[in-house]
Amino acid sequence: MNWYETLESIEPLEGVGLDPRLVAEMEARFGRLEGGRAGRINFYTPTFKAYSTSEIGACGKNAWPAVSITGGECKLQCDHCKAKILEPMIPAPTPEVLWQVVNRQIEAGARGMLLTGGSNLRNEVEYGAFYPTIRRIKDAFPGFRIALHTALVDPDIARRMEDSGIDAAMMDVIGAQDTISQVYHLRRSADDFERSLEYLVSTNLKVVPHIVIGLHYGRMLGEWNALEMVRRHQPDALVLVVVMPFYAPGSRPFATPDANEVGGFFMDAREALPEIPLLLGCARPAGRAKSAIDGYAVMAGLNGIAHPADGMVELAARLGREVRVTPACCSIAIGDEVMALEEDSGLSVDIQAIIERERANRRPASRALGGIKVVAASAEACGRQGKSL
Numbered sequence: 016m017n018w019y020e021t022l023e024s025i026e027p028l029e030g031v032g033l034d035p036r037l038v039a040e041m042e043a044r045f046g047r048l049e050g051g052r053a054g055r056i057n058f059y060t061p062t063f064k065a066y067s068t069s070e071i072g073a074c075g076k077n078a079w080p081a082v083s084i085t086g087g088e089c090k091l092q093c094d095h096c097k098a099k100i101l102e103p104m105i106p107a108p109t110p111e112v113l114w115q116v117v118n119r120q121i122e123a124g125a126r127g128m129l130l131t132g133g134s135n136l137r138n139e140v141e142y143g144a145f146y147p148t149i150r151r152i153k154d155a156f157p158g159f160r161i162a163l164h165t166a167l168v169d170p171d172i173a174r175r176m177e178d179s180g181i182d183a184a185m186m187d188v189i190g191a192q193d194t195i196s197q198v199y200h201l202r203r204s205a206d207d208f209e210r211s212l213e214y215l216v217s218t219n220l221k222v223v224p225h226i227v228i229g230l231h232y233g234r235m236l237g238e239w240n241a242l243e244m245v246r247r248h249q250p251d252a253l254v255l256v257v258v259m260p261f262y263a264p265g266s267r268p269f270a271t272p273d274a275n276e277v278g279g280f281f282m283d284a285r286e287a288l289p290e291i292p293l294l295l296g297c298a299r300p301a302g303r304a305k306s307a308i309d310g311y312a313v314m315a316g317l318n319g320i321a322h323p324a325d326g327m328v329e330l331a332a333r334l335g336r337e338v339r340v341t342p343a344c345c346s347i348a349i350g351d352e353v354m355a356l357e358e359d360s361g362l363s364v365d366i367q368a369i370i371e372r373e374r375a376n377r378r379p380a381s382r383a384l385g386g387i388k389v390v391a392a393s394a395e396a397c398g399r400q401g402k403s404l
């Protein structure tokens with residue numbers, strides 16, 4: 016059975032509109048892939064919670080709060096965001112408030128945080144006064160993980176971030192000058208983004224850049240250049256997200272990125288980065304576009320998918336991938352699973368039972384599961400006790 020025939024046998028993918036020619040091309044390209052990363056996939060979703068043990072932290076904000084050092088303020092007011100992403104975050108406008116926030120969050124059960132803030136007009140987040148407090152937090156609570164959204168940096172800032180003891184450095188890599196000028200309203204160059212990545216990678220920090228697909232008003236423009244930058248500097252992992260322009264003004268509307276183009280980009284990314292974990296974050300369009308995008312992500316050999324669409328576990332199993340599951344919310348975007356990459360994260364579960372449950376949820380009389388190769392991974396390496404069904 017070729018991949019397209021396999022897709023046709025998976026009920027939730029009916030009517031999704033996957034392109035047969037692209038699927039055939041991906042099947043051929045996947046077969047030629049070199050490098051050890053493409054065979055394993057981990058799905059992150061709270062719907063797997065039923066399979067977790069009490070060691071697995073609760074979903075979402077309590078375990079991984081997002082904290083903004085500027086509250087809801089941001090000078091850039093990018094067209095896809097308008098600083099709205101900052102609004103629900105916990106404000107920590109001074110180092111002392113940050114210290115208090117972290118202490119409160121740890122008492123409430125937090126295991127780490129995303130630390131970010133709005134940008135100045137040069138796309139820098141002004142952490143200067145906060146570094147001693149970040150160091151103090153890491154000295155007092157070494158197990159509390161800090162993923163820092165770096166924005167653009169120079170060598171001195173990259174070193175200060177390293178000295179502060181943060182656990183992961185995250186930045187968006189933008190490859191098109193027009194996107195930088197028009198969407199971000201920024202007078203910086205694509206080279207500035209590449210240099211920032213280079214400075215971060217030259218430290219001992221764990222560096223996890225993001226590429227936002229469709230950032231140019233829903234069109235693909237600088238993605239391949241951004242991918243080339245990432246390839247040149249070989250960070251610890253790459254997170255791909257698809258633009259979610261909830262806040263785009265009516266005068267500058269965003270289209271929904273074309274799922275087939277996104278799928279082709281996933282395959283290009285996998286080929287360009289055969290040895291780096293590639294993760295699909297939770298930000299992407301909903302509905303049929305999501306099913307198509309997720310299907311392409313599985314076929315391209317991405318290593319992690321947050322909140323997978325229905326049918327993806329079955330697809331991965333039918334394509335012979337080694338499947339793991341992690342009961343978590345959008346932890347890819349905020350750093351939890353990115354930091355766990357060195358460990359062998361994921362739970363050992365009975366994939367066939369998950370598929371059966373998915374099918375039972377869709378329709379009571381589900382058909383038999385003949386022919387699925389079930390791969391149950393060991394959870395020992397990550398110290399989490401997986402519970403087989």
Ligand code: SF4
Pocket residue numbers: 089090091092093096097098099100101132133134
């Ligand atoms: S710099 Fe970041 S927070 Fe500010 S508007 Fe742009 S995307 Fe949003």
